[in-house]
Amino acid sequence: MNREKAIELINTHITTPHIIKHSYAVESVMRALAKKIEPENEEMWGIAGLLHDLxxxxxxxxxxxxxxxxxxxxxxxxENFGNEEMYHAICAHNPCNGTKIQNKFDRALYAADPITGFITAIALVYPDKRISSVKVKSITKRMKETRFAAGANREAMKSIEKLGIDFSDFAKLSLDAMVEIGDILGL
Ligand SMILES: [Fe+2]
Structure with a gap:
């Protein structure tokens, strides 16, 4: 399992630029979550983030x-790539296929997926459209405005609290992770 091969896979299988950017965003949040929760699995969590929408x-x-x-x-x-743990987390990020969330890895991916789009939507309403302009407070505030980015699954994002992480800490961690790759995200 290596990151270079994972990037090759997304570049081969995904042609939609915003889905590729989204894949990098979810990777960055998954790495940040792994550092906090299961540092020994950072590579696997990050790569699952990259590949979850393959x-x-x-x-x-x-x-x-x-x-x-x-x-x-x-x-x-x-492609002979990945392992069962990763397959499970990738399946569990979409409850529609019947896979249940069973562990921290599954939960992290389930929550990381929607928060990236949510933070992107917030960045885009700022006059400069820069992710570095986004404040944690606007993320927590927008959570309550159900009509704002209505497609972003609040329940999934909020469920990070089942791992003992406050939503606002999760928002900060995700924002910081995405700011770091702002050039890749074009934000
Ligand atoms: Fe996704």
């Missing part, structure tokens, strides 16, 4: 959402 171009999510996740695992197995 089937973006292969599966028509709208017609059959239950394939999102399992299809990624099929691709990864064909």
């Amino acid at each position: 089937d973006n171009d292969t599966v028509d999510w709208k017609s059959d959402m239950s394939l999102h996740g399992p299809k990624t695992i099929e691709i990864l197995k064909n």
Whole structure:
């Protein structure tokens, strides 16, 4: 399992630029979460973040959402890449395929996925559209405005608290991680 190969995979399988950026964003948040929770697994958590939407171009999510996740695992197995723990976390980030969240790794990915889009949406309403302008306070405030970025799953983001991390700490950790790769994200 190595990061270079994972990047090669996303560049081969994903053609939508914003999904590629999203993959890097989720990687950055997963690495930050791993450093806090399971530092020994940072590489695996980060790579799962990179690969969690690998089937973006292969599966028509709208017609059959239950394939999102399992299809990624099929691709990864064909490529001889990854391990069962990673496959489980990737499947569990999409409850529509019936995979249940069973551990910290699964939970982290489930929460990291929506917060990246949420923070991006907040950055885009700032006049300079820069992620470095985003404040933790605006993230916590926007959480309560259900019509703002309505697609961002509040329950999933908030569920990070089941790992003993306050939502505002999670917001700060995610924001800091994304600011660090602001150039890749184009924000
Ligand atoms: Fe995602």
